[in-house]
Amino acid sequence: MVLGAGGTTLDDWHGHYAQRTSGLSASEVRALFAVASRPEVVSLAGGMPAVSALPLDSITETMNKVMREQGAAALQYGSGQGLPMLREQILEVCALEGIEASANNIVITTGSQQALDLITKLFIDDGDVVFAESPSYLGALGIFRSYQADVRHVETDESGMIPEALEEAIAVARADGKPMKFLYLIPNFQNPSGVTLSAERRPRLIEIAKRHKILIIEDNPYGLLWFDTPSPAAMRSIDEDGIVYLGSFSKMFAPGFRVGWALAPHAIREKLVLAAESAILCPSALTQMVISDYLATSDWQAQIDVFRGLYRDRRDAMLSALDEFLPGYHRTEPNGGFYVWLTLPEYLDSKAMLPRAVTELVAYTPGTAFYTNGMGRSHIRLAFCYPTPEAIHEGVRRLSEVIRQESELIETFHPKIPDITQLSHVVSPPPDLA
Numbered sequence: 001m002v003l004g005a006g007g008t009t010l011d012d013w014h015g016h017y018a019q020r021t022s023g024l025s026a027s028e029v030r031a032l033f034a035v036a037s038r039p040e041v042v043s044l045a046g047g048m049p050a051v052s053a054l055p056l057d058s059i060t061e062t063m064n065k066v067m068r069e070q071g072a073a074a075l076q077y078g079s080g081q082g083l084p085m086l087r088e089q090i091l092e093v094c095a096l097e098g099i100e101a102s103a104n105n106i107v108i109t110t111g112s113q114q115a116l117d118l119i120t121k122l123f124i125d126d127g128d129v130v131f132a133e134s135p136s137y138l139g140a141l142g143i144f145r146s147y148q149a150d151v152r153h154v155e156t157d158e159s160g161m162i163p164e165a166l167e168e169a170i171a172v173a174r175a176d177g178k179p180m181k182f183l184y185l186i187p188n189f190q191n192p193s194g195v196t197l198s199a200e201r202r203p204r205l206i207e208i209a210k211r212h213k214i215l216i217i218e219d220n221p222y223g224l225l226w227f228d229t230p231s232p233a234a235m236r237s238i239d240e241d242g243i244v245y246l247g248s249f250s251k252m253f254a255p256g257f258r259v260g261w262a263l264a265p266h267a268i269r270e271k272l273v274l275a276a277e278s279a280i281l282c283p284s285a286l287t288q289m290v291i292s293d294y295l296a297t298s299d300w301q302a303q304i305d306v307f308r309g310l311y312r313d314r315r316d317a318m319l320s321a322l323d324e325f326l327p328g329y330h331r332t333e334p335n336g337g338f339y340v341w342l343t344l345p346e347y348l349d350s351k352a353m354l355p356r357a358v359t360e361l362v363a364y365t366p367g368t369a370f371y372t373n374g375m376g377r378s379h380i381r382l383a384f385c386y387p388t389p390e391a392i393h394e395g396v397r398r399l400s401e402v403i404r405q406e407s408e409l410i411e412t413f414h415p416k417i418p419d420i421t422q423l424s425h426v427v428s429p430p431p432d433l434a
């Protein structure tokens with residue numbers, strides 16, 4: 001008899017899992033990626049970079065060259081902190097956002113997602129407080145949950161997190177007797193809102209965090225992908241002791257290499273390396289070498305310009321399609337990155353509406369994915385990075401049709417709800433992005 005071959009769907013290990021796994025749940029995006037991969041669906045869901053705009057032939061040549069010239073080292077284990085040469089090159093990338101640092105304080109990770117995991121593992125005990133924007137990146141929220149953090153969303157508007165709201169949230173957490181560990185921020189072209197934290201608020205948030213001895217995690221994968229005006233200098237350029245800065249090659253180059261980095265104050269850096277070594281021994285030497293060669297031999301800043309132009313066109317296509325098909329609906333106006341945050345009438349539930357959207361061959365990410373507290377029901381994140389401008393136009397048209405159908409259905413049961421054609425004047429910004 002083969003043990004475990006019974007084919008039962010019951011989980012035999014139920015009751016054995018570590019308590020912290022109670023926070024693990026399939027991300028709302030995972031299911032969407034499966035749906036969105038069907039060619040007939042216009043996916044405004046996943047934040048997939050437009051990698052087809054990369055010079056694939058020359059990247060292939062770089063990979064061949066790395067194997068030809070340094071094959072043995074590329075296939076070997078390497079430093080837990082990451083390739084010294086690449087850490088030096090990362091300083092040049094950081095300098096574009098005003099950061100001066102030492103390569104010694106950089107730890108290369110398997111995407112910035114792993115850096116987020118490691119830093120959370122280092123600092124968060126069950127019930128510790130993490131302050132995050134409202135809404136915030138679902139991948140970070142998943143990590144915080146898996147370490148049983150108590151995530152508190154702080155009110156955010158079109159200029160990013162509101163300093164006074166952070167002060168209030170800190171006072172509440174203090175009154176609750178909770179240890180406060182992180183202030184997690186995505187200052188540029190935030191995921192999911194597309195909003196940028198204003199230059200004026202950056203030092204204020206730093207001052208508040210310092211005063212309360214809360215570590216800032218500055219997660220900045222999109223900073224170089226600005227459209228109209230460069231993003232303000234990184235928070236890490238203002239303060240180096242109280243900030244762990246996370247960068248990534250995923251959006252400025254390609255996510256498939258899975259290379260990101262953490263720039264940390266010296267003491268934290270040492271612990272990060274230990275945690276990284278215990279998790280994965282070392283990041284992939286092969287992909288680090290390919291990126292290092294790409295940075296050394298190609299005009300990578302010109303490639304970033306190509307991405308900027310492409311994403312700017314798609315942002316414009318998204319905003320003009322929203323103007324055409326959903327006039328008057330509140331939406332953010334990102335100056336970079338991948339996302340627009342759309343507010344629906346309050347009576348619509350974006351998660352409940354998703355199956356109808358998929359039937360109409362359009363996908364998006366429901367707002368609830370970006371909160372740990374059930375908020376976001378009447379919001380959706382629209383990603384404009386991947387589909388062509390024509391597909392974005394069609395996708396938003398389909399979305400408006402879904403909203404019309406859903407509203408009509410609700411109207412049938414709740415006739416007090418206003419006529420969809422009148423909605424342009426009644427949809428107001430959400431309280432958290434007013």
Ligand SMILES: Cc1ncc(COP(=O)(O)O)c(C=O)c1O
Pocket residue numbers: 047110111112113114137139186191219221247248249250255259260
């Ligand atoms: C805000 C933010 N942080 C981190 C990540 C993870 O990126 P990486 O591919 O570097 O792991 C993403 C990916 O979408 C993101 O949007």
